[in-house]
């Protein structure tokens with residue numbers, strides 16, 4: 325096992341190439357997570373009525389510095405689906421309005437949008453992103469062409485899930501602002517993966533997962549809400565709010581932070597998560613991106629299919645590569661059972677993709693194992 329892999333809990337003999345779905349949490353962060361849980365159990369009343377709020381604030385401060393926003397613009401959620409759903413159910417739109425998103429959005433969130441919009445007869449329009457992605461200008465032009473007077477909300481991923489593309493969304497957000505269209509960014513894959521400054525991006529709402537590329541414990545996600553929207557974004561689940569123990573002066577924070585008794589230890593590890601990013605992860609990013617870039621040509625040669633991004637500039641630490649149309653439907657199972665390789669296969673727009681994620685614990689040997697397995701499956 326390589327030395328960095330020993331900082332994680334991976335079982336022996338596996339090649340883990342799916343950090344994008346469920347990132348592994350290093351021992352240093354996981355131990356910190358457990359320390360918070362022990363702290364709670366030692367004196368639950370003190371913890372829930374007092375210590376918790378100082379610790380939540382420390383986490384908000386650390387995260388806001390990392391994300392480029394104010395500490396009182398951050399709410400913690402277990403995952404991006406719950407975070408975005410909380411905005412969806414506050415929107416006041418009618419059947420003359422439209423929501424615009426790309427055709428690369430995350431399936432669970434597309435479903436969440438439809439569960440709400442179908443009942444209200446609100447149209448969700450999909451802007452098709454032409455593949456291969458060639459230039460920022462073409463992408464922005466194609467997306468903005470779909471904006472009409474009816475468009476009230478844009479929902480867009482900064483890094484797409486099935487196709488693993490880093491989308492250049494800043495100009496779209498600026499354009500939307502001029503037209504008074506709300507922008508909700510799905511940045512589930514962004515923190516710890518590519519640089520992010522929410523204020524300079526300029527969106528209205530932003531969600532991200534800290535348990536993916538930043539390696540936090542599962543259930544560590546956030547929602548950024550621009551201050552101008554905090555008077556109308558209300559929690560889907562109301563609890564004690566300003567009548568509870570939260571000493572914050574912001575009613576917005578009070579309404580969201582206490583949602584009944586729950587384990588918030590994952591949120592409290594955020595200062596540790598960011599410390600780990602600075603001490604370990606940051607320096608590994610360049611190498612991981614280089615590995616991704618070297619693998620994308622290998623995929624092309626073995627799978628004999630074209631890449632969906634030209635020139636590598638839309639790639640981070642993930643690459644999704646099209647599989648042949650007639651690929652064995654058990655390919656994921658074969659890779660795991662015969663080769664001990666964990667890697668996801670996605671179906672998207674009637675195509676199948678294999679998505680490679682590279683993180684700090686991966687090295688060239690992992691790519692070789694994958695490519696050798698693919699060669700024996702596809703070239704025999």
Ligand SMILES: Cc1ncc(COP(=O)(O)O)c(C=O)c1O
Nearest residue numbers: 403404405430481484485510512
């Ligand atoms: C682009 C994107 N958005 C949102 C999510 C939300 O994940 P969850 O199902 O944990 O809410 C994911 C998870 O992989 C994702 O890839």
